Amino acid sequence: MLALHFDLAKEEHREKIARLLKENIKRHGDHLTTGFVGTPYICHALSDNGFHDLAGVLLLNDDFPSWLYSVKLGATTIWERWNSVKPDGSFDESGMNSLNHYAKNIVLT
Secondary structure, three states, rough: OOHHHHHOOHHHHHHHHHHHHHHHHHHHHHHHHOOOOOOOHHHHHHHHEEEEEEEEHHHOOOOOHHHHHHHHHHOOOOOOOOOEOOOOOOOOOOOOOOOOOOOOOOHHH
Protein backbone atom coordinates (compact mmCIF):
# COMPACT_ATOMS: atom_id res chain seq x y z
CA MET A 1 0.00 0.00 0.00
CA LEU A 2 2.88 2.37 0.64
CA ALA A 3 4.22 1.94 -2.89
CA LEU A 4 0.77 2.74 -4.24
CA HIS A 5 -0.06 5.60 -1.90
CA PHE A 6 3.27 7.39 -2.23
CA ASP A 7 3.47 6.77 -5.99
CA LEU A 8 6.66 4.71 -5.65
CA ALA A 9 5.61 1.94 -8.03
CA LYS A 10 6.17 2.22 -11.76
CA GLU A 11 2.92 2.76 -13.63
CA GLU A 12 3.18 -0.62 -15.35
CA HIS A 13 3.26 -2.38 -11.94
CA ARG A 14 0.54 -0.45 -10.10
CA GLU A 15 -2.39 -2.59 -11.25
CA LYS A 16 -0.68 -5.82 -10.21
CA ILE A 17 0.36 -4.39 -6.83
CA ALA A 18 -3.19 -3.18 -6.17
CA ARG A 19 -4.62 -6.56 -7.15
CA LEU A 20 -2.17 -8.37 -4.85
CA LEU A 21 -3.07 -6.01 -2.00
CA LYS A 22 -6.75 -6.78 -2.56
CA GLU A 23 -6.06 -10.53 -2.65
CA ASN A 24 -4.06 -10.31 0.58
CA ILE A 25 -6.91 -8.50 2.32
CA LYS A 26 -9.38 -11.08 1.00
CA ARG A 27 -7.18 -13.92 2.35
CA HIS A 28 -7.47 -12.30 5.77
CA GLY A 29 -11.26 -12.17 5.69
CA ASP A 30 -11.47 -8.50 4.64
CA HIS A 31 -9.66 -7.41 7.80
CA LEU A 32 -6.67 -5.27 8.63
CA THR A 33 -3.28 -6.92 9.03
CA THR A 34 -1.34 -3.69 8.87
CA GLY A 35 0.92 -2.15 11.44
CA PHE A 36 1.94 1.31 12.51
CA VAL A 37 3.35 2.44 9.15
CA GLY A 38 0.77 1.16 6.69
CA THR A 39 -2.52 1.53 8.52
CA PRO A 40 -3.12 5.24 7.83
CA TYR A 41 -2.77 4.72 4.08
CA ILE A 42 -4.57 1.46 3.32
CA CYS A 43 -8.00 2.93 2.55
CA HIS A 44 -6.46 5.67 0.41
CA ALA A 45 -4.37 3.16 -1.54
CA LEU A 46 -7.38 0.93 -2.16
CA SER A 47 -9.74 3.75 -3.17
CA ASP A 48 -7.18 5.42 -5.41
CA ASN A 49 -6.65 2.14 -7.26
CA GLY A 50 -10.21 1.11 -7.95
CA PHE A 51 -11.10 -0.77 -4.77
CA HIS A 52 -13.20 1.86 -3.01
CA ASP A 53 -15.78 -0.70 -1.89
CA LEU A 54 -13.10 -2.79 -0.17
CA ALA A 55 -11.77 0.34 1.56
CA GLY A 56 -15.29 0.91 2.87
CA VAL A 57 -15.50 -2.65 4.16
CA LEU A 58 -12.22 -2.21 6.05
CA LEU A 59 -13.37 1.10 7.48
CA LEU A 60 -16.73 -0.23 8.67
CA ASN A 61 -15.70 -3.65 10.01
CA ASP A 62 -16.44 -3.83 13.71
CA ASP A 63 -14.92 -7.16 14.66
CA PHE A 64 -11.26 -7.93 15.41
CA PRO A 65 -9.04 -6.68 13.86
CA SER A 66 -10.57 -3.38 12.85
CA TRP A 67 -10.87 0.25 13.85
CA LEU A 68 -14.46 -0.13 15.00
CA TYR A 69 -13.64 -3.18 17.14
CA SER A 70 -11.92 -0.85 19.59
CA VAL A 71 -14.68 1.76 19.29
CA LYS A 72 -17.28 -0.87 20.24
CA LEU A 73 -15.20 -1.49 23.37
CA GLY A 74 -15.17 2.18 24.29
CA ALA A 75 -11.99 3.45 22.60
CA THR A 76 -11.66 7.13 21.80
CA THR A 77 -7.98 6.88 20.79
CA ILE A 78 -5.84 4.44 18.81
CA TRP A 79 -4.68 1.41 20.76
CA GLU A 80 -1.15 0.00 20.54
CA ARG A 81 -2.53 -3.36 19.43
CA TRP A 82 -5.68 -4.21 17.52
CA ASN A 83 -6.67 -6.39 20.48
CA SER A 84 -5.34 -4.48 23.49
CA VAL A 85 -8.71 -5.13 25.09
CA LYS A 86 -10.46 -8.44 24.59
CA PRO A 87 -14.20 -8.73 23.92
CA ASP A 88 -14.78 -9.58 27.60
CA GLY A 89 -13.07 -6.31 28.65
CA SER A 90 -9.85 -7.89 29.89
CA PHE A 91 -6.44 -6.75 28.66
CA ASP A 92 -4.23 -8.66 26.25
CA GLU A 93 -1.50 -10.55 28.12
CA SER A 94 1.36 -9.28 25.92
CA GLY A 95 1.98 -6.31 28.19
CA MET A 96 1.92 -3.91 25.23
CA ASN A 97 -1.44 -2.33 25.81
CA SER A 98 -1.25 1.41 25.45
CA LEU A 99 -4.80 2.65 24.98
CA ASN A 100 -3.60 6.03 23.76
CA HIS A 101 -0.90 5.09 21.30
CA TYR A 102 0.30 8.02 19.22
CA ALA A 103 -0.10 7.22 15.56
CA LYS A 104 -1.12 8.99 12.39
CA ASN A 105 -4.38 7.16 12.04
CA ILE A 106 -8.10 7.64 11.86
CA VAL A 107 -9.51 9.82 14.64
CA LEU A 108 -12.14 8.00 16.65
CA THR A 109 -14.40 10.82 17.78
